[in-house]
Amino acid sequence: MAETLLLAPWLPLIVGSLLVAVLRGRVQDIVFVATPALALILVWSLPQTAGPDFNWLGLTLTPVVSDSTARLFGTAFALAAIGGAIFALPQRSSAERAAALLYAGAAQGVIFAGDLVTLFLFWEVMAIGSALVIFSNGASRAGLRYALMHAFGGVLFFAGIAASIGSGGTAIRPFAADSIGSLLMLAGILVNAGAPPVSAWVADAYPRASWSGAVFLSAFTTKAAIAVLIRLFPGEAALIPVGLIMAVYGMIYALLENDIRRMLSYSIVGQVGFMVVAIGIGTPLALAAAGAHAFVHILYKGLLMMAAGTVLRATGTARLTALGGLARSMPFATCAMIVGGLSLSAMPLTAGFVSKSAIMQALADDHDAVAWFALTAISAGSMLYAGLRLPWFAMLRPSTPRPATLQATPAMKLAMGGAGLILLAIGAAPGLLMRFVPGIESVAVLTSDHILFQLQLLVGASICFVLFLRLLVPHAGTTVDTDWLWRCLPQLLVKAGSALSRQVLAALSLKSRVDTRKIQAISEAWVQRTMHAGNWRTGDIALVATALLGICLLIAAM
Template identity: 60%
Template sequence: MTETFGPLSPALVLILAGLVLPLLRGWLRDGLFLIAPVLALVLVWALPLGPGLVVDWLGLQLVPLAPDRMARIFGTAFGLAAITGALYGVSQSQVTEKAAALVYAGAAQGIAFAGDLVTLFIFWEILAIGSTLVIWSNGHWRAGLRYALIHVLGGVLLFAGIAAEISATGSVGLQAIRADNFGRWLMLAGILVNAGAPPLAAWVADAYPKASWSGTVFLSAFTTKAAVLVLIRLFPGEPALLWFGLAMAVYGLAYALLENDIRKLLSYSIVGQVGFMLVAIGIGSPLALAAAALHAFAHILYKSLLMMAAGAILRSTGETRLSALGGLARAMPLTTVALVIGAFSLSAVPLTAGFVSKSAIMAALAEGRAAFFWFALTSISAGSFLYVGLKLPWFAMFRPGERREIAEPVWSMKAAMVLLCGTILAIGCVPSALEALVPEIADVAILTPDHVLFQLQLLIAASCIFVVLLPLLRPRAGTTLDVDWLWRELPRKVVAMWAPLSAPIGGAIAAGCEPLRVYWTGFSRRAVDNLSGASNWRTGKIAFWATALLATYVLIAAL
């Protein structure tokens, strides 16, 4: 049975606004850029919670708009990120970036409200297209291409997994499953690519800093958190997520401590903080899933604020290397305050949003008796204060440096930072205000004296370590070697080494591969016969060969 589309989706509002934006000029363009995210957030709360509308398409029961409590949590976070990002970037002259940013934000809302796997995949691909255009709009074509290829690979894996799931169950429902067969592992792998999980986590720090001062704010908010939402819906309690999450948290901490560039440091931090969310999803209890959603909510706020501060520094000085900065606090007081508040929230300093969300995660780990992960994440959380709460503000803002004639950012950038600072502090001071969104945290001890004292002791210990290790933590110019070297540099070195040996070895390989060539010739003839005879192929075979061919294309293009 096909029903009418009923309520308007927040996703469609943003995507249509993004498509119309290049056709407008002047104040009309800026007005639409600012109003569309506000209207989308209003719709997030105006939509009644319920099962959602059902559309019959090719015998599949699609649910393109399924408002529930989790959709409202992420829809609200995505809405706030779009509003503040648009306000911050309204002075951006690149129309392509603005249009792509609205489409990108709309795709994230589409994922939040998707009620079936097909709708999810459609918005998943729109998300990749929008984010790639945000990077390309700043002129970094190679970085955008690398980003796109990684997400093509993730999309292929997700598509193959969805195809296998539909073939096996006949259902497109978005429901909790376990990674207990090959198709579901493919689906999980595709989602983890977007989440920034190892071994492909390097794409975050490679691509995000290549966007403009305003584009990075949008990039930091949507892709990885949309993946977190999908993991909450599809794989709650999946044991593998515990270890993937812990690996991401360690990876993010280690590389952020080493990094010199502010925006790359914050990008590595994204991976680390998403790791906290994955660990909570791996626990899978109602409190843990709510805590993961709450931490995603808080992370979107404080990471957007941090990227705004970094963008303000870049726009005012043309520099983001800590080794080349210093002494900016007097010239940029508001930016300094924003940087410190965002850094303190990421470090879970009491009276900030990050303290509330990390307290919920730690309570979920304690409830689930996951002592090892509790101690590991507590240590990593204290370590994050080293790189973002101390290293970043000190070397960028407070360290004595060259005197510069620098003006504060334009009013719209300052207004966006003030709005986020107020929201982060309001959540930190009144955690009960979030109970309407996340009622599971009602019984979590947050602003209790013992909890606050314990957290302050961790932060004081981290401060002592920072003072002792200051010479080692001092930023140095250079390039941090990451795992992306394996597909960016290693193939070139292999090709260079192979060239002198290709002639003698090539003949031997050709002779050894003769049986394979004969087999392939026979297979090709059978495939042509199947196609010319209009024979039917199994869905599983189609998904497998589509995955293999597209993956081969991605690898060839990456070289």
């Protein structure tokens, strides 16, 4: 058991997080980059067998288990951590570095967990690490909102696990969304996946991280949720409409967004929607395609976040309305943005074309015409915002360029160049990805008719971009999202209620001052009773406590 735990890919990252917090200088840089590299080695050194079990409080726990899914996601997470660490070498914040390694280690723990309890523990540590990445940039309010949202998802997930342990133990196994426990688990996972109506946390939190921290944030949380969905809810039909809504939502808001990193955050939700649809299909090809697209998405979204971070670091802004004409002064970042955008758009000879082809083939084999046509149209929309609108307005359009005070360092260029080369290599030789994901070997990718169809789709999107260019011009402003329902609406209702109550009281005072005093006295007594728990009767307290206990017992009995 000790030998297996020593081979756990999360171990060097968590230890590295502690070391980075106390080390400084060149030694800290070495640890920051070396620990993710060691994690990658351990991903492939760990035998693909069930790890040893041990009992804890009557529960059977398996902290480390490796299989093909864990190896695929573990490799992607390790590559993302390596690239993010190299890119962040100019970032001297020890707090961000320690938080990033803790976050990456917890994500590996989620992937290699062999039981629900271990999975949940790493799930919560992952939330803590990612929140600390945001806090380390001084974004305390955004970090608090992020932490509260993931605490809400964690409560749902834990309640579902607690309700499900009694029937099947702690083993990770497929569930059906047909009981309170499984529905709570599914809801908690979908919170981390960024499913509407609670998807706004992605675009709210990720852009508040530093220019380097957002690279880590784009890699782990939502894709860890995809890996957990593959394990726990393969073939759950309810995921198909959820994924389609995510894909449409992400495309529309990305087209509207002015801030580059918010645009890419909305795009994360949209692209994760493709994976959720594939998981909902549930065939072996569809599940393999979801994993393949998660692998590729981590690479091209990391590359796009690096390009955006380079622009932000150099110019002090990521708003399209304030950018333009940067291609000459920042050619490397421009190329990175174009390669990442084209891969997201599934341009032939890029990795995105390979993984999305697998998803579309799975939909075709399942004869799901509605999902196939919807995702095909959304792929064209991806070309509009990622392949054309983003690089044009940020880098290529004729404009007086904003002064670039800081150029990309060699480490930043190395990270962007490495991610870009992997994306192009997979696109030119799809077999490289198929070795990691043998389930998609049957998909014919580089065929003339398939390439021609995709090129026609992308050319059509390009024509639409030219025709509707004026409509796609970015504008400064605030995008209203679903978080308005709980961030703004309650405040408006309170203000409206206060104003209405003042009007009512004023009207009553004209009739009778005595009645007004009585109403005020009753109102104050009610507020004192409900808001400050003033003198509740013992019977009332017992009734409420009994009701809560009954609800807990009902959930536990499911």
